[in-house]
Amino acid sequence: MQMDSKQVCENYTRISGEIAEAALASGRKPEDIAFMAVTKTVDPVLVNAAIDCGIQLLGENRVQEWQSKKDAYRSGIPVDFIGALQANKVKYLIGNVRLIHSVDRLSLAQEIEKQAAKHELIQEILLEVNIGAEETKSGTTPETLPELLKQVQEFPHVHVCGLMTIPPPRQDTYFLEKMEEVFLKTKELPNADMQILSMGMSDDYREAILHGSNLVRVGSALFGARNYT
Ligand SMILES: *Cc1c(COP(=O)(O)O)cnc(C)c1O
Numbered sequence: 001m002q003m004d005s006k007q008v009c010e011n012y013t014r015i016s017g018e019i020a021e022a023a024l025a026s027g028r029k030p031e032d033i034a035f036m037a038v039t040k041t042v043d044p045v046l047v048n049a050a051i052d053c054g055i056q057l058l059g060e061n062r063v064q065e066w067q068s069k070k071d072a073y074r075s076g077i078p079v080d081f082i083g084a085l086q087a088n089k090v091k092y093l094i095g096n097v098r099l100i101h102s103v104d105r106l107s108l109a110q111e112i113e114k115q116a117a118k119h120e121l122i123q124e125i126l127l128e129v130n131i132g133a134e135e136t137k138s139g140t141t142p143e144t145l146p147e148l149l150k151q152v153q154e155f156p157h158v159h160v161c162g163l164m165t166i167p168p169p170r171q172d173t174y175f176l177e178k179m180e181e182v183f184l185k186t187k188e189l190p191n192a193d194m195q196i197l198s199m200g201m202s203d204d205y206r207e208a209i210l211h212g213s214n215l216v217r218v219g220s221a222l223f224g225a226r227n228y229t
Contacts, residue, residue, distance in 0.1 A: 003224040005049035011222045012053040015205070019216065022209035033209055036080065038201075038219035040065065041226040044072035050222060051077055059217050060097075063089040082164070082198075082217060084138060087111040095119045101164040101198050101217075104128040104138040109152045116157035124159050126198055127152070131179045132168035139165070142182045146189055153191055162196030162215075169203075176204065176211040183212055 003011075020030035037050045040061040047058065051074045058073070060066040061083030070079070078098040085093075085102050093100060094115040103109055103125045116123040127148060130139030140148045145163075152160055163183055167175035179199055187194040200208025202221035209216065220226060 003046065005046060005052075008046050008049045008223060009053040012050055012055060015218060015221060016054070018206055019209065022206045026210050026212070028214070032214055034196075034215040036082075036215060036217045037222055038082065038217050039069070039223075040083075040219065041228060042219075042223045044069050046223055048072075048074050057098075059101075063092050067092065091115050094123055095121060099124045099126065099161070099196075101126045102128045102138075103152075103160075104130075104140060106148060106151055109148075109155060109158055113155040113158050122157050122159050124161050125152075126162045126164040126196060127160055129163050129165045129179065129182060131165045131175050131182065134168055137166065137168075142178075145182065145186065149186065149189060149192065160193065162194050162198065164198035166201070167199070167204075173207050173211060176200075176208055176213075180212040 016035060019033050019035055023030045023033045034057055035055065036057045036059040037055045038059040039047050056077065058077055058079045059082040060079055080099045080101055081093050081097045082101045085108060087108055090111045100123065112123050112125060127145065128139040129145060130137050130141055133141050149160060152158055163186060165179050167179065183194060183197045186192055196215050197213045198215040198217065199213035200216035202218055205216040205218060
């Protein structure tokens with residue numbers, strides 16, 4: 001069912017409260033956790049409703065969809081890119097997005113370096129970790145992560161400031177715990193600047209925060225079920 005602006009605002013208030021509780025329960029402050037609104041398939045009217053209620057960060061999955069919608073969004077709100085990314089689309093993101101969450105391979109980081117150098121800026125990115133080692137999913141594995149990080153650290157126009165993951169669906173917190181471990185281990189690597197752990201979606205944002213996440217990406221719990229047609 002399509003939600004209206006009032007429902008989106010109610011959802012925002014409820015989820016914010018739960019995020020704050022999970023933050024406090026894990027020894028942090030509510031403002032230490034970023035609440036991202038994931039906008040794929042969502043009508044810009046509802047995205048603006050979420051912004052009016054207090055959302056301070058948007059997450060976009062598809063370059064084309066974002067380009068067709070961005071002029072309808074209230075301006076000034078930062079946008080992160082969170083979707084699977086082809087190298088030939090990188091040029092549309094540089095200078096326009098705050099953070100790219102989904103850097104899963106060296107060749108993609110290389111293209112980001114090239115485009116960021118052209119714009120004379122440093123692009124902040126997260127490395128995407130395939131924590132379930134699923135063949136259908138992109139992302140470096142916990143085993144290949146240290147080498148990828150080391151290689152990307154060589155790029156002068158790319159700054160790795162954390163990790164992102166989309167764990168396989170599971171009833172328990174197995175992969176959240178595993179990812180928390182990987183994050184803590186990665187923090188110890190030379191010159192690692194691990195500030196952000198982007199983990200947790202509509203079904204598991206509370207548990208993800210309890211396991212160290214400080215950026216949750218919430219779509220359907222905020223806007224209702226997505227309609228892809
Ligand atoms: C769609 C999407 C989300 C949000 O999913 P919900 O379960 O609807 O909250 C979060 N992260 C990524 C990368 C997504 O593609």
